[in-house]
Amino acid sequence: MTLINRKINAKRILHVYKSSHIETKGGAEKVIETILNNSKHHNDALFCSSVNSIHKLKKSKIIGFKNTFTISSSPFSIKLLIHYSKLIKNYDIIHYHFPWPFMDLLDLLFNKSKPTVVTYHSDIVKQILLKVVYYPLMLLFLKKTKKIICTSSKYLNSSLVLKKFNNKCVSVPIGIEEPKVNYKKNYKKNIFSKNNYFIFVGVLRYYKGIEILLNAVKINKINLLILGYGPLSKKIKEIIKLNNLNNVKVLSGVSDNLKYYYIKQSIGLILPSIFRSEAFGISLLEGAALKKPLISTEINTGTTFINKNKITGLVVPPNNEIELSNAMIKIKNSYNLQKIYGQNSYHRFKSIFNSNKMIKKYDEIYKNIN
Secondary structure (H helix, E strand, O other), X not given: OOOOOHHHOOOEEEEEOOOOOOOOOOHHHHHHHHHHHHOOOEEEEEEEEOOOEEEEOOOOEEEEEEOOEEEXXXXXXXXXXXXXXXXXXXXXXXXXXXXXXXXXXXXXXHOOOOOEEEEEOOOOOOOHHHHHHHHHHHHHHHHHOOEEEEOOHHHHHHOOOHHHHHHHEEEOXXXXXXXXXXXXXXXXXXXXXXXXXXXXXOXXXXXXXXXXXXXXXXXXXXXXXXXXXXXXXXXXXXHHHHOOOOOEEEEOOOOHHHHHHHHHHOOEEEEOOOOOOOOOOHHHHHHHHOOOOEEEEOOOOOHHHHOOEOOOEEEEOOOOHHHHHHHHHHHXXXXXXXXXXXXXXXXXXXXXXXXXXXXXXXXHHHHHOO
C-alpha cells in the first residue's frame, strides 16, 4: 500500500471509468492517467477489462474487473456489481468519468454516503435508444453528485444536459505534460521519403471522421500518416486498399516517444471529427505542444476551444472532404502559415493546457469536497 503524506491532508480518491490507459489510449483514460501520476492526493482507479487484474503503479493502483457483457459500447461487470459497495469504503471521494451508464447504476445502488465528483467528458450521442432508456437514471446520478467538471467552457455552454446542472458545473481544461522527443532513438524511422505528410492520431472510432479524411487525401494526393487502432481499423485498411491510396500509411502500437517524433516531423496534425462524441481532442494538444499547425472541424465542442481558426490552424465544416482537402493544401503550400500557426498553438498550449494547471484545479476541488 502506498504511504500518504498527511501533511497535505491528502484524500483517497477512486476514479471509476469503463476503460483504463493500461488497455485503451482514449482521451478520458489519458486524463485519469495524468491525475494518478501527478495529484497530491492518493488516487486509484477501477475499470472494466478483458481479465480481472490489479496494476500497481508508482503512486497508485488500477483495479480491473472482467467485462461480462457489453450493450451499446457500455461494458457491464457482474463481479464489479458484487464487490463495489465493499470496495468504495476505503475512499474519501468517488470520481466518476462520464459517460458510462453502468457506473450510474453502481453509484445509485451502492454508494450511500461517499461524496462524488463527475468529469463530464461527452454527451451520449450515437446510442439514441440507450439514451432514451437511460435518461432518467442519468439525471438522478448527475443530481446526486457534488461537482460536475467539464473539459471546456465551449462544451459546457453547448450541452443540453449540463445546462440542467449549471449551478454545480465548473470548467477545467484538460492538460498534458509537454512531450519530449528522443531524435537519436528514432533516427531513420521516417515513414515517407520526405517529411511531407499530415498526421492523424487517435483511436479509430466512428466519430473521428477518418473516412472523410481518406476522401480528402484521395483528392489532394497529400501524404497521410494514421497512428492508431480501434473498431474501424479493418474498415479503414480496406478503404485504403480498395482506393489504392499509396499516400496513406497506418501504424498502431507505437510508443509515446515515437508518436511524438512522427507528430514533430509532420506538416501538421488533423482531427476531422464528425460528431460531438469528440468532446475535446487530446491529440490536438499533442500537436500544439510540438508546435504544429492544426486542422479540425466545427462540431461545437472543445476541439475549437483548442484550435482557433486562422490563429492556431484552420477549422472546417464536418463531413466535408472538399473543405478539408483545401485546408490541407493551404497549410502545405505555405511554410509561413505552418510557422505562425505552430508558434501560436504552442503558446496556447503553454498558457492554458499545461498538465500542472489541470492538476492544481483538480486537487483544489478534491480539497473542498466533503
